[in-house]
Amino acid sequence: MSEREAVLFANSAFYHAFSTRDFDGMVRIWSKTQPLTCIHPGWDILYGREAVLEAWRGIMQRRPEGLHMTPRNERVIIQGDTAIVVCIEEVTAPRFLSATNIFVREGSTWCMVHHHAGPAVIDPASLEPADKPRGPIN
């Protein structure tokens, strides 16, 4: 698995944990060693592991069953042991958010340290097929 694939795997695991209400999975995705921050749509900034994970617990408990969130048009930038993923979040409806996800390498695993999502007006025609190889950003 290439570094890029490993980062995309971690990014997909984040959305899978959310979509399946797997809070333990969500906990495992976030770094246990680095400072964590999170910006949910419209919220004030959350600082620190406890605040970030407690918010996810609440959101995932309140989330209606069957509400899935799928990453689309992912772009990966790896700078040393830090990886940035920018992507569209397609939420069941469909409606869209745009997101910045940041991961750090911890051993062989990429762990999330920051998530920022906000509402976005997306032209569905701009969505790439889910299996399309994604090119570099120029």
Next chain:
Amino acid sequence: MSEREAVLFANSAFYHAFSTRDFDGMVRIWSKTQPLTCIHPGWDILYGREAVLEAWRGIMQRRPEGLHMTPRNERVIIQGDTAIVVCIEEVTAPRFLSATNIFVREGSTWCMVHHHAGPAVIDPASLEPADKPRGPIN
């Protein structure tokens, strides 16, 4: 100047360029060597230097005079040659956005590679004095 101060300097320069309609300054802030991405509030994701800077040119031309944007409650995380700043953007009014700014070290300069801002409901009482030293995120 510590690394953290250098990152905060770059972050402040970004908001200063915006607030003073200094497009050349804005151009200098963004990395010339790294892939660039930008997410403006409600917009689709912009990829690549040309798209990112053209959008800033348009925004800064349309921006009313006297509209200032000031970073508040900045938190800096440095991972090797990558730095993440999460902060509140206080816009003249006052109204607020939350932002994720990512910089990479290029020689002695920290250059922006990603900006993501979205509307946020912020309690003004949570704003720290501008000169307060900011602690680590736990």
